[in-house]
Amino acid sequence: MAPSSQKQWTVLNADKDFDGLKYDDAPVPKVGENEVLVKLHGASLNYRDLIIPKGKYPFPLNLPVVPGSDGAGEIVEVGSKVNQFKKGDKIVTLFNQLHQFGAVDAAASNSGLGGVIDGTLRQYGVFNENGVVRAPSNLNFLESSTLTCAGLTSWNALYGLKPLQPGQTVLVQGTGGVSIFALQFAKAAGATVIATTSSDAKGKKLKELGADHVINYKTQPNWGEIARGLTRDNAGVDHIIEVGGSGTLQQSFKCIKFEGVISIIGFLGGMDPKTMPGVLDTLSHICTVRGVYVGSKALMKDMVRAIEANDIHPVVDEKVFSLDKAREAYEYMWGQNHFGKLTIKIE
Missing domain, CATH: 3.40.50.720 (NAD(P)-binding Rossmann-like Domain)
Structure with a gap:
């Protein structure tokens, strides 16, 4: 059973730079009938995550919001009507939760994790079963967490x-x-x-x-x-x-x-x-x-199959941050000190 409380980050303001980030206790969300509860083990940062608290993000926001679109973890609870996943499955988050297949539309563009919908810089997250994808079997959690935005965007660019x-x-x-x-x-x-x-x-x-x-x-x-x-x-x-x-x-x-x-x-x-x-x-x-605005769940599933078939491993920066040090990760990335994807290990 998941605990009743957890640690999480929240973007409170989009005009106070990284001072608009807060790390605090929060309740673990309850699972709806079509949802899964995920114990998050890894997250990765994107340039988008840095400019949201700086007030420079040009797409929809719904503050306060848990930041981070990219995450990977294990399903620890499933809703009564979930049929795509079971407890114990390893998953990766989908960036735009409503972008299931085909071209992106207005509704899908307004469903971004870490912007409109609570994201991944927390210990537990509830997502609709359509908003997660099976993780590649050849990757660890930190590697898998890099796929949500950068991986899928590049795949869409080449194959979409x-x-x-x-x-x-x-x-x-x-x-x-x-x-x-x-x-x-x-x-x-x-x-x-x-x-x-x-x-x-x-x-x-x-x-x-x-x-x-x-x-x-x-x-x-x-x-x-x-x-x-x-x-x-x-x-x-x-x-x-x-x-x-x-x-x-x-x-x-x-x-x-x-x-x-x-x-x-x-x-x-x-x-x-x-x-x-x-x-x-x-x-x-x-x-x-x-x-190119990331990509659909259908494209992401194709990408996962290709990653497994070719044993592709994302390039992850050698420096890994813990969840409580996420703000330091923001500073590190803003200073362009990283090579490849910058990841956060979530205990």
Whole structure:
């Protein structure tokens, strides 16, 4: 039986920076007939988690809220009408709880864990059975906890619209969670991977992870042309994982292949209207530019099967925080001290 109380974090304010986070005792939620109670063992942070208390998150919020979308754990209780899971099953949370299959819609976009619905930075959580997915059998809880946002976003980018094919070329930007997942998924699919990074040290790690080509965008700012030159007949790149913003998007257009897909994941480098390419650039380059908002439960189940079949292990930062040190984890990640996914062990 689960205890009656637990430790959890709460975002109280979205304008007080990390001072808006509170760690306190809270009741363990009761299970409804279509719900499961999960003993959470691991969580991982995303850039989204950091900007919510900073008041910079552009999507719906319902404060106060338990932060964190990404979590993995074990089901300890099931509701009377649950039929997808049983006690003892190991699960991973789904980011948008109402996004079950197909394209995301307005209702699904308003069901994000850690923003609208209480998330994973707590010891126990109740979720609708449709809001969790079976965890990969080859991963531990910390590894599994990284799949909810970064893993599924990269999988959606590569397979949600125009599925990646063996022999194609994928370009990933930087060493964030989405980019590293995309590198791993692309290599498992038999694709060639070009990676961009800001340092030779990170470039070495990207090579170790399987990148075929690494370009330092600090020393080679015209990396778009260089990347195109690395493709067969200079035809260009089939899929680009675009995380940078205005400046990197300019370079992405320079290396995208006709009928290629640029998946917009983030804008870490900022949005400058003066340097932002226009919508007509999609016509002059004959390509698709697509915003990606995580993905559906159906896509996540496909991703889990691929992770098991190829024994893919997420890249997890060597530093792991305990639940009570989550605020320190926020600071550590904000300082860009991590490589891969930053995780929190929950006892």
